[in-house]
Amino acid sequence: xxxxxxxxVSKTYGIGEAAVHALKSATFSIPKGEFVAIVGESGSGKTxxxxxxxxxxxxxxxxVLIDGKDIFSMKERNLTIFRRxxxxxxxxxxxxxxxxTVEQNIIFPVLLxxxxxxxxxxxxxxxxxxxxxxxxxxxxQLSGGQxxxxxxxxxLITRPALILADEPTGNLDTQNTSEVITLxxxxxxxxxxxxxxxxxxxxxxxxxxxxxxxSDGVVNDFGRCCE
Numbered sequence: 001x002x003x004x005x006x007x008x009v010s011k012t013y014g015i016g017e018a019a020v021h022a023l024k025s026a027t028f029s030i031p032k033g034e035f036v037a038i039v040g041e042s043g044s045g046k047t048x049x050x051x052x053x054x055x056x057x058x059x060x061x062x063x064v065l066i067d068g069k070d071i072f073s074m075k076e077r078n079l080t081i082f083r084r085x086x087x088x089x090x091x092x093x094x095x096x097x098x099x100x101t102v103e104q105n106i107i108f109p110v111l112l113x114x115x116x117x118x119x120x121x122x123x124x125x126x127x128x129x130x131x132x133x134x135x136x137x138x139x140x141q142l143s144g145g146q147x148x149x150x151x152x153x154x155x156l157i158t159r160p161a162l163i164l165a166d167e168p169t170g171n172l173d174t175q176n177t178s179e180v181i182t183l184x185x186x187x188x189x190x191x192x193x194x195x196x197x198x199x200x201x202x203x204x205x206x207x208x209x210x211x212x213x214x215s216d217g218v219v220n221d222f223g224r225c226c227e
Contacts, residue, residue: 003032003161003194006219009052009062011045022048025062026219028212032161033192035185037205040214046198047166049214053196054164055083067161084113088155088193090165094147096139096154102126103135106153117157125153128190129183145176152183156191163187165197169204181207 011023023045030036040046051057053064055071064071066086071079088109096105106125107117126132129149139147148168155163165184169177181204188195197208205211211222 001032002029003067004030004053004196005063005065006049006053007063007065009049009059009064011048011052011057012060021217023052023059023219024217026052028219028221030194030196030210032194033188034194034209035188035207036194036196036210036212037208038196038198038212038214039200039202039205042200044214045217045219046214048217049212049219050164050166050196050198053162054087054089055079081113084109085158086160086162088158088160088163090148090151090155090163090168092167092170094139094144094151094171096147096150098139101136101138102131102142102150102153105139105150106157109154109158113158121159122157125156128186129153143176144172145179148172148176148180149183152180152187156187156193159191159193161193163193163195165195167198167200169199169201177201177204 006026006028009023009026013020013022026049038046038049052059058072071082074082097108100108107122110117126135129152131149131153134142134146169180172180184195184197187193199205213220213222
C-alpha cells in the first residue's frame with residue numbers, strides 16, 4: 001500500500017519573465033514503511049519538494065495524498081491538525097527549544113496537541129535513542145549527535161505515518177552521521193514509518209530503500225535500491 005502519492009505537483013514562484021519553476025510536474029508514490037532518499041544539487045528543488053509533501057508550502061498545481069487523503073483539499077485548521085499528528089519533521093539545525101530538557105523537547109508536539117504523552121512509548125524512545133541518561137539535560141549540555149537524536153525523538157513521539165528529514169546529518173561528524181542514519185532506519189523498521197530524507201551524500205543515499213533524484217525541478221524516480 002502506498003502511504004505517499006505525489007501527482008503532477010508543480011511550484012512556480014513569481015510571474016512572467018521573473019517566474020522560477022522550482023518544481024515541474026513531480027509524480028511518484030512511496031509504499032508504507034520505506035526509507036527514501038532525495039538527492040540532487042543545491043537549488044535543484046529538493047527542499048521545495050519536501051515542503052510540498054509536508055504541507056509547509058502550497059503547490060501551484062497538483063495533489064499530494066498521504067494515506068489516501070488529499071492534504072491540500074483540507075481547510076487550513078484541519079490541515080494543521082493533520083500535519084501535527086501525521087507528519088514528523090527533522091531539520092539539519094535540530095531546532096530544539098533551549099529552555100526545555102531532552103524529555104520536554106521530545107514530548108512538546110504531544111503537549112502542543114493538548115494530549116498526554118504515552119509514558120511507556122517515551123521510555124522506549126529514550127532507550128532506542130540512547131538518551132535515558134540525558135533526559136534531564138538541556139540542549140546546550142548535549143553534543144551535536146545527541147541533539148539530533150532528541151530531534152528524532154520529537155519527530156517520532158506522535159507516531160506519525162511519515163517522517164520528513166532535511167539534511168539531518170549535515171552538521172554531524174562521520175560517526176554521528178552513521179548513528180543517526182542507523183536510528184532512522186531502525187525507526188522505519190520498528191514503527192513501520194515512511195521516512196523521506198534529503199541528503200547530499202551518495203553513500204547515505206545508497207543505504208535507502210528507494211532513491212529520488214531532483215534536477216532543475218524535475219523528479220526522477222530511481223526506484224528501489226536493490227533493483
